[in-house]
Amino acid sequence: xxxxxxxxxxxxxxxxxxxxxxxxxxxxxxxxxxxxxxxxxxxxxxxxxxxxxxxxxxxxxxxxxxxxxxxxxxxxxxxxxxxxxxxxxxxxxxxxxxxxxxxxxxxxxxxxxxxxxxxxxxxxxxxxxxxxxxxxxxxxxxxxxxxxxxxxxxxxxxxxxxxxxxxxxxxxxxxxxxxxxxxxxxxxxxxxxxxxxxxxxxxxxxxxxxxxxxxxxxxxxxxxxxxxxxxxxxxxxxxxxxxxxxxxxxxxxxxxxxxxxxxxxx
Amino acid sequence: xxxxxxxxxxxxxxxxxxxxxxxxxxxxxxxxxxxxxxxxxxxxxxxxxxxxxxxxxxxxxxxxxxxxxxxxxxxxxxxxxxxxxxxxxxxxxxxxxxxxxxxxxxxxxxxxxxxxxxxxxxxxxxxxxxxxxxxxxxxxxxxxxxxxxxxxxxxxxxxxxxxxxxxxxxxxxxxxxxxxxxxxxxxxxxxxxxxxxxxxxxxxxxxxxxxxxxxxxxxxxxxxxxxxxxxxxxxxxxxxxxxxxxxxxxxxxxxxxxxxxxxxxxxxxxxxxxxxxxxxxxxxxxxxxxx
Numbered sequence: 277x278x279x280x281x282x283x284x285x286x287x288x289x290x291x292x293x294x295x296x297x298x299x300x301x302x303x304x305x306x307x308x309x310x311x312x313x314x315x316x317x318x319x320x321x322x323x324x325x326x327x328x329x330x331x332x333x334x335x336x337x338x339x340x341x342x343x344x345x346x347x348x349x350x351x352x353x354x355x356x357x358x359x360x361x362x363x364x365x366x367x368x369x370x371x372x373x374x375x376x377x378x379x380x381x382x383x384x385x386x387x388x389x390x391x392x393x394x395x396x397x398x399x400x401x402x403x404x405x406x407x408x409x410x411x412x413x414x415x416x417x418x419x420x421x422x423x424x425x426x427x428x429x430x431x432x433x434x435x436x437x438x439x440x441x442x443x444x445x446x447x448x449x450x451x452x453x454x455x456x457x458x459x460x461x462x463x464x465x466x467x468x469x470x471x472x473x474x475x476x477x478x479x480x481x482x483x484x485x486x487x488x489x490x491x492x493x494x495x496x497x498x499x500x501x502x503x504x505x506x507x508x509x510x511x512x513x514x515x516x517x518x519x520x521x522x523x524x525x526x527x528x529x530x531x532x533x534x535x536x537x538x539x540x541x542x
Numbered sequence: 543x544x545x546x547x548x549x550x551x552x553x554x555x556x557x558x559x560x561x562x563x564x565x566x567x568x569x570x571x572x573x574x575x576x577x578x579x580x581x582x583x584x585x586x587x588x589x590x591x592x593x594x595x596x597x598x599x600x601x602x603x604x605x606x607x608x609x610x611x612x613x614x615x616x617x618x619x620x621x622x623x624x625x626x627x628x629x630x631x632x633x634x635x636x637x638x639x640x641x642x643x644x645x646x647x648x649x650x651x652x653x654x655x656x657x658x659x660x661x662x663x664x665x666x667x668x669x670x671x672x673x674x675x676x677x678x679x680x681x682x683x684x685x686x687x688x689x690x691x692x693x694x695x696x697x698x699x700x701x702x703x704x705x706x707x708x709x710x711x712x713x714x715x716x717x718x719x720x721x722x723x724x725x726x727x728x729x730x731x732x733x734x735x736x737x738x739x740x741x742x743x744x745x746x747x748x749x750x751x752x753x754x755x756x757x758x759x760x761x762x763x764x765x766x767x768x769x770x771x772x773x774x775x776x777x778x779x780x781x782x783x784x785x786x787x788x789x790x791x792x793x794x795x796x797x798x799x800x801x802x803x804x805x806x807x808x809x810x811x812x813x814x815x816x817x818x819x820x821x822x823x824x825x826x827x828x829x830x831x832x833x
Contacts, residue, residue: 448636454598455637458629459698460621460653477649480639484684 285406290335292404296520297413304401310534319537336403344399359384407439429505452481545572550604564590566762579749580742582759583784588742592708596629628704632711634695638683650702668701689720708740746788750809774809790814
């Protein structure tokens with residue numbers, strides 16, 4: 277479970293860590309959009325270079341960032357295979373119904389690069405931002421939806437609680453699993469049905485404890501007079517600093533360059 | 543030697559930013575029939591240590607031996623080890639899952655592969671040992687009181703008939719009566735069946751009263767290991783580790799400093815009472831004597 281870097285904060289103190297979460301969120305959005313704007317090799321090279329600079333700025337070890345690619349490796353291979361074999365165009369090689377086309381290869385490489393950049397790019401955000409400050413940023417960014425009666429604050433609160441509970445429940449699962457193993461439970465051997473049945477001693481206590489914790493938390497929040505978002509003030513309101521303005525400017529420049537690449541097709 | 547730890551080290555999150563050393567070159571032997579109290583402040587490595595005794599954690603380096611055999615050697619049957627070494631986790635009531643009490647307690651014996659009749663007999667015996675009356679056997683474990691749940695969970699481990707019983711703070715959150723009852727039952731089991739007990743506790747009074755050997759953990763190492771009286775005599779050092787001696791020992795020290803010649807090594811109320819009465823009668827006889 278500890279394998280997934282996506283959504284795993286890497287604690288260090290870099291300029292990217294200190295940036296306002298809103299900047300990082302919008303920045304990621306801009307980066308993702310730009311990946312679909314650029315078409316030519318120079319455009320991708322530029323996006324890649326920017327990514328490398330960002331990784332360097334984040335002070336997160338390079339290999340640690342790359343670890344976030346592990347979970348999507350499978351999807352990536354499938355996507356690339358589909359593109360290689362199923363894109364119509366100039367045929368380079370054929371065997372039965374399988375054929376490889378020049379356009380297919382080009383498409384596959386493009387998709388591969390896009391996926392790698394996309395996941396790495398968004399990982400930089402999650403690696404440098406704690407889940408809580410990320411939800412804070414999103415709450416503030418999507419605040420305008422309140423006009424349409426979207427309960428923005430409540431959704432953000434639910435998200436941060438859910439995120440907060442992930443490590444707690446992981447730990448709890450581990451504890452219950454060990455307790456049942458100590459009572460001779462066997463989670464590893466046997467067929468599918470047997471393994472599913474073996475999960476009952478793990479899942480029942482886990483659900484019971486999740487509900488108990490949810491109840492306790494609700495009670496604690498009520499005891500502290502929580503009543504939703506209206507009129508609520510923050511202890512640490514999000515405020516833009518100079519570095520955030522600089523980051524926005526850099527972002528705008530980046531987007532402009534990508535648009536140029538897109539128009540010229542380089 | 544029943545259980546032996548040789549140079550055991552364990553690191554959580556090995557190779558990541560969150561690396562924490564939980565055990566640092568631990569050497570420890572546990573003999574049959576001992577009642578060991580394991581103390582140490584939060585995060586000193588107690589829980590990690592006891593999980594090694596049951597083969598739930600594989601040491602990063604070092605060896606764990608049960609009856610002379612390395613439990614992590616090729617082909618060792620860890621599941622049979624766990625029927626010999628019973629581990630009751632902290633807040634064990636959180637592991638209850640069955641529809642009624644007796645079926646839940648039967649889970650362990652069932653995993654050993656015993657017949658349903660044997661399982662039931664074992665479960666009933668274990669429930670009797672922890673003092674759960676027969677009326678409750680068919681009740682859902684989730685409908686019991688906190689103290690009852692705790693005892694059912696302990697019975698779930700006892701039903702496996704372990705030779706070694708390890709308990710991680712079994713009395714946390716119990717009221718004083720429930721605490722004394724549970725610990726007395728455990729002592730009774732040890733005296734009657736000769737099982738070995740390892741009791742992790744934050745209560746100096748409890749370990750002073752029940753244990754005949756005390757192991758003190760501090761910063762992933764064993765700081766002291768010896769009879770409770772000897773360990774508590776070094777209460778100044780214990781205090782530096784965030785621990786203390788039993789309250790009564792402090793009272794004895796205070797009395798002594800006021801001139802009453804009591805035994806400052808007393809660690810239980812019973813010992814203290816005897817020592818104080820003796821000191822008082824000595825003093826009185828001296829006063830009544832020549833003069």
